Amino acid sequence: MKITQLFKMALYSVWNNKVRSFLTMLGIIIGISSVIILVGMGQGTEKEVSDEISSLGTNLITVSLTKTLNITEADLTELKSKPGIKAVAPEVSSNNVNIKAGSKSSTTSIEASNASYAAIKNYTVSSGRFITDRDVKNRYNVLVIGTETANNIFGYTNVVGQYMYVSGIQYKIVGVLTAAGTSTTGSSDDKIILPISSAQRLLKTSTISTYYVEGESQAKIDTAMSYLKMFLNKKYGLRNLATSTTTNTYYRVLSQTSLITTATSTSTSMSNMLAGVGAISLLVGGIGIMNIMLVSVIERTKEIGTRKAIGAKRRTILIQFLIEASTVSGVGGIIGVLCGYAGAYIAKTFFSTSIVISNNIVLGAFVFSVLVGLVFGIYPANKASKLNPIEALRFE
Amino acid sequence: MSEIIESNSLIKMTNIEKVYRMGGSTFKAIENVNLKIDKGEYVAIVGPSGAGKSTLMNIIGCLDNATSGKYSLDGQNTKCNDNKLAEIRNKKIGFIFQNYNLIAKLSILDNVLLPLLYLGYTGKAAKEKAKTQLEKVGLGKHIKHKPTELSGGQMQRVAIARALVTDPQIILADEPTGALDSKTGREVLKMLENLNSEGNTIVMITHDRDIANHAKRIITVRDGHITSDELNNKEVTA
Numbered sequence: 236m237k238i239t240q241l242f243k244m245a246l247y248s249v250w251n252n253k254v255r256s257f258l259t260m261l262g263i264i265i266g267i268s269s270v271i272i273l274v275g276m277g278q279g280t281e282k283e284v285s286d287e288i289s290s291l292g293t294n295l296i297t298v299s300l301t302k303t304l305n306i307t308e309a310d311l312t313e314l315k316s317k318p319g320i321k322a323v324a325p326e327v328s329s330n331n332v333n334i335k336a337g338s339k340s341s342t343t344s345i346e347a348s349n350a351s352y353a354a355i356k357n358y359t360v361s362s363g364r365f366i367t368d369r370d371v372k373n374r375y376n377v378l379v380i381g382t383e384t385a386n387n388i389f390g391y392t393n394v395v396g397q398y399m400y401v402s403g404i405q406y407k408i409v410g411v412l413t414a415a416g417t418s419t420t421g422s423s424d425d426k427i428i429l430p431i432s433s434a435q436r437l438l439k440t441s442t443i444s445t446y447y448v449e450g451e452s453q454a455k456i457d458t459a460m461s462y463l464k465m466f467l468n469k470k471y472g473l474r475n476l477a478t479s480t481t482t483n484t485y486y487r488v489l490s491q492t493s494l495i496t497t498a499t500s501t502s503t504s505m506s507n508m509l510a511g512v513g514a515i516s517l518l519v520g521g522i523g524i525m526n527i528m529l530v531s532v533i534e535r536t537k538e539i540g541t542r543k544a545i546g547a548k549r550r551t552i553l554i555q556f557l558i559e560a561s562t563v564s565g566v567g568g569i570i571g572v573l574c575g576y577a578g579a580y581i582a583k584t585f586f587s588t589s590i591v592i593s594n595n596i597v598l599g600a601f602v603f604s605v606l607v608g609l610v611f612g613i614y615p616a617n618k619a620s621k622l623n624p625i626e627a628l629r630f631e
Numbered sequence: 632m633s634e635i636i637e638s639n640s641l642i643k644m645t646n647i648e649k650v651y652r653m654g655g656s657t658f659k660a661i662e663n664v665n666l667k668i669d670k671g672e673y674v675a676i677v678g679p680s681g682a683g684k685s686t687l688m689n690i691i692g693c694l695d696n697a698t699s700g701k702y703s704l705d706g707q708n709t710k711c712n713d714n715k716l717a718e719i720r721n722k723k724i725g726f727i728f729q730n731y732n733l734i735a736k737l738s739i740l741d742n743v744l745l746p747l748l749y750l751g752y753t754g755k756a757a758k759e760k761a762k763t764q765l766e767k768v769g770l771g772k773h774i775k776h777k778p779t780e781l782s783g784g785q786m787q788r789v790a791i792a793r794a795l796v797t798d799p800q801i802i803l804a805d806e807p808t809g810a811l812d813s814k815t816g817r818e819v820l821k822m823l824e825n826l827n828s829e830g831n832t833i834v835m836i837t838h839d840r841d842i843a844n845h846a847k848r849i850i851t852v853r854d855g856h857i858t859s860d861e862l863n864n865k866e867v868t869a
Contacts, residue, residue, distance in 0.1 A: 237748070237751065237752075237753060237754075239754070240748045240753075240754055243754070244748075247736075247737075248736070251736045537732065538734050538735075540732075541732040541733075541734060542734075542745070542749075543694075543717060543720075544692070544694060544720060544726050544728075544732070545720065545721065545726065545745060545746045545749065545793065546717055546718070546720050546721020546722070546746050546749040546750065546797075547717060547721075547749050548713070548714050548717040548718070548749075549713055549714060549717070550714070551749060624694050625689050625694050625695055628694075628728070628732065
């Protein structure tokens with residue numbers, strides 16, 4: 236028998252039992268659409284995280300010093316001259332610092348550094364200017380304010396030239412940061428940026444344990460890394476330490492690229508877990524198909540007997556039922572994909588969830604749904620094909 | 632000598648025996664059956680229920696293999712596997728059942744073309760042939776109908792069309808009038824007579840001697856044996 240005829244016959248049979256076929260498909264529809272939405276959400280988060288990290292600059296290397304090390308201005312200049320390294324910025328930071336302007340007070344976090352900091356961290360000012368090396372050198376009490384912080388204590392953002400108090404010390408606002416929006420780690424607009432020298436005095440700290448190093452380009456980041464490590468090893472007096480290690484008891488250097496890998500690997504495993512949950516519901520859907528197919532084989536015993544009497548071979552009956560099962564699951568898969576897209580659209584539009592639906596997932600889900608039908612159709616189809624025609628014809 | 636006889640007889644059964652095993656005991660449904668049916672014959676196999684008619688029909692119709700003995704159909708030994716039997720049924724035998732056994736979900740056209748699809752016809756060719764066959768039995772206008780929308784007589788005519796569509800060697804009718812009133816029953820018998828006069832070989836199984844009397848040869852089966860095999864001199868026409 237021609238395979239196209241078998242397909243037609245199977246489709247006809249599925250269409251003839253619309254309600255039952257739909258109910259059978261429901262498991263697959265729910266399975267496929269949940270796989271698509273869940274994996275889409277997982278991948279969306281993954282992308283969001285990696286975008287966020289790369290927005291900080293993919294050329295960025297973060298250095299955390301575990302053991303105190305005195306790095307002088309001259310050291311920084313030396314480091315900056317190394318191949319692959321474009322800029323170096325030390326950072327001192329503090330959370331929950333009290334700020335006050337007029338009668339309004341609030342708390343915010345301080346980031347203190349030098350003039351290179353803006354370029355390294357991709358900060359721009361919407362008005363005024365950024366911290367300059369002169370500010371650092373002269374310990375000027377000036378600061379650059381985030382828009383949210385400005386709103387908190389002034390009620391507006393056009394605050395360049397105004398004065399405010401940080402931990403009781405008066406500072407002059409010289410610039411306002413361009414609003415960056417909210418990210419997963421909280422608002423990026425609630426902060427003040429001070430010259431590092433002034434902040435050290437304010438926070439009464441002389442140690443600097445965080446440095447940011449900007450590579451010349453992403454391609455040169457490895458060169459920059461090794462020169463940086465060589466420099467640190469020399470400063471710490473670690474002669475025998477291989478430059479391949481990024482973490483030891485003295486310091487930790489972390490490139491943004493490796494940070495992305497770490498962060499997205501978490502989301503990846505979450506995506507996989509979500510896909511697993513969806514796969515389980517597909518499995519349940521498959522069992523549903525098997526159930527209905529078994530019932531259908533019993534119901535159609537006489538039909539199967541008739542088909543055999545007029546010349547259907549075992550194989551023909553087997554293929555007919557397999558095609559029916561995989562048609563049900565395949566059509567369920569297609570509806571599931573459409574529902575998945577619809578669900579993703581709704582989640583994106585109304586709940587602003589970030590969802591990325593990749594073609595691979597859609598294709599994979601569809602193929603899997605057809606396979607589910609095939610696999611769970613084998614048992615009922617085999618049962619149908621093995622029916623004895625005489626007994627089947629006699630069946631009432 | 633035997634070769635020549637074989638070439639003349641469409642059905643040739645030698646010492647056919649069918650044994651059923653039920654639990655521990657065995658039951659001989661038919662034994663020592665020797666039978667020859669030639670091309671163009673119209674044979675009725677008659678006997679009370681339980682006599683072994685159905686078993687005999689199942690073997691003649693290649694729905695089942697005999698336990699022992701030799702059965703050749705159209706010169707071909709029928710001792711073979713499931714697939715081969717299905718192929719023989721498909722090509723050489725046209726079944727007409729008491730309960731029509733039409734597939735309720737399919738239109739009568741699709742019912743009739745089904746054997747052709749199993750034979751490997753393309754959909755289009757099968758459709759043409761099935762349509763012609765339905766026209767022959769007078770149902771050319773109903774091809775889109777479902778079997779349930781037809782009367783019993785019409786359904787049996789669809790079944791006859793389905794049996795004929797593959798141009799089989801034998802038409803095997805199992806109580807073809809059993810579910811019909813006597814008037815439509817007569818119509819169906821008339822149709823079988825016409826088919827026979829066109830040269831078709833017909834084997835009809837019935838428990839009703841009056842129905843059997845429409846055939847040209849009557850074989851009586853009792854307790855698993857052929858008790859008589861005679862030409863019908865009281866032949867009635869419907």
